[in-house]
Amino acid sequence: MCFSADDPSTMRFLYKARTVLLCTLMVATGSALLLAALFIPSIDDVPEYTVGLAAFRGLNNATLGRTVSPAFDLTVHVENRQFFEAWCHNHGELVVSYAGVALAWGRVPALCVPRRSSASFTVVTWGKGVYLSDELRQRLTTEWRAGTAKAFVDMKLHYYPNNIFIPIVSRPGTVSISHELMLGDTREIQINVL
Numbered sequence: 001m002c003f004s005a006d007d008p009s010t011m012r013f014l015y016k017a018r019t020v021l022l023c024t025l026m027v028a029t030g031s032a033l034l035l036a037a038l039f040i041p042s043i044d045d046v047p048e049y050t051v052g053l054a055a056f057r058g059l060n061n062a063t064l065g066r067t068v069s070p071a072f073d074l075t076v077h078v079e080n081r082q083f084f085e086a087w088c089h090n091h092g093e094l095v096v097s098y099a100g101v102a103l104a105w106g107r108v109p110a111l112c113v114p115r116r117s118s119a120s121f122t123v124v125t126w127g128k129g130v131y132l133s134d135e136l137r138q139r140l141t142t143e144w145r146a147g148t149a150k151a152f153v154d155m156k157l158h159y160y161p162n163n164i165f166i167p168i169v170s171r172p173g174t175v176s177i178s179h180e181l182m183l184g185d186t187r188e189i190q191i192n193v194l
Contacts, residue, residue, distance in 0.1 A: 047080040047087045047113060051153050051179040054122065059103075059140075059183070066137070067129045070103050072096045074153065074181075077120045080113040088112040089175070092157035096125050096181075098150075099136055103127045108157060149183040 051074055058070035074094070080087040092108030106125035113119045132140070143149035155177040 046175050047078050047082070049155070049177045049179075050077045050079075051075070051155070051177075051181065052077070053151075053181045053183070056183070058127070066133075067131050068103070069126075069128045069130065070096075071127070072104050072125045072151070074123045074125065075120055076108070076123055076155075077118065078111065078113050079118045080115060082115050084115060086112050086114050087159075089157040089159040092155060094123050094125055094153060094155045096127075097152050097154070099139060101130065101132065101136065103130055103151065108155060144183065151181045151183055153177075153179040153181060155179075 054073040054075050056070060056072045058068055074096075078087070088111065089108070090110050094106050094108050095102050096104045104125035104127035106123050108123055109121060111119060111121060140149060157175045157177070158172070159175065160172045
């Protein structure tokens with residue numbers, strides 16, 4: 001049996017074959033795009049970080065001298081909401097500042113948080129011989145008395161690709177996190193105000 005291009009049954013067969021092929025390609029393309037959207041990480045996939053002040057010491061010298069050597073114990077909480085992969089950062093740096101002056105600094109340890117879970121860790125920061133001008137010491141004392149003294153935490157975390165599904169599209173990067181802390185949030189130590 002020979003097929004003829006003028007035969008209506010051959011035309012119907014070719015039309016159906018083309019329709020099935022196009023539908024199959026559309027489903028395959030849509031599935032590939034959906035999978036890519038699910039598995040390709042983006043900056044929106046960065047988990048939520050919160051920073052709490054557990055304790056601090058060394059600011060009581062702010063009213064006694066021009067230099068302070070403060071230490072801050074900070075609790076960092078990480079909430080990873082990703083469905084398919086863990087969130088890992090290799091290391092990081094953290095700086096605690098007041099009115100633009102770095103008071104203490106430290107390293108953030110490496111951490112991996114499994115998918116759909118959370119973790120907490122402690123970072124201890126130290127400063128040694130930090131100079132505070134007369135104006136800055138007076139401002140700190142005034143804000144401390146008013147209960148409005150705030151420190152600012154800037155954390156930079158360096159991460160490496162952890163996309164196991166499409167590793168070629170993952171790139172290392174840095175995430176910056178800023179947080180404001182009320183210095184009166186803890187009862188560990190009080191500043192001596194003369």
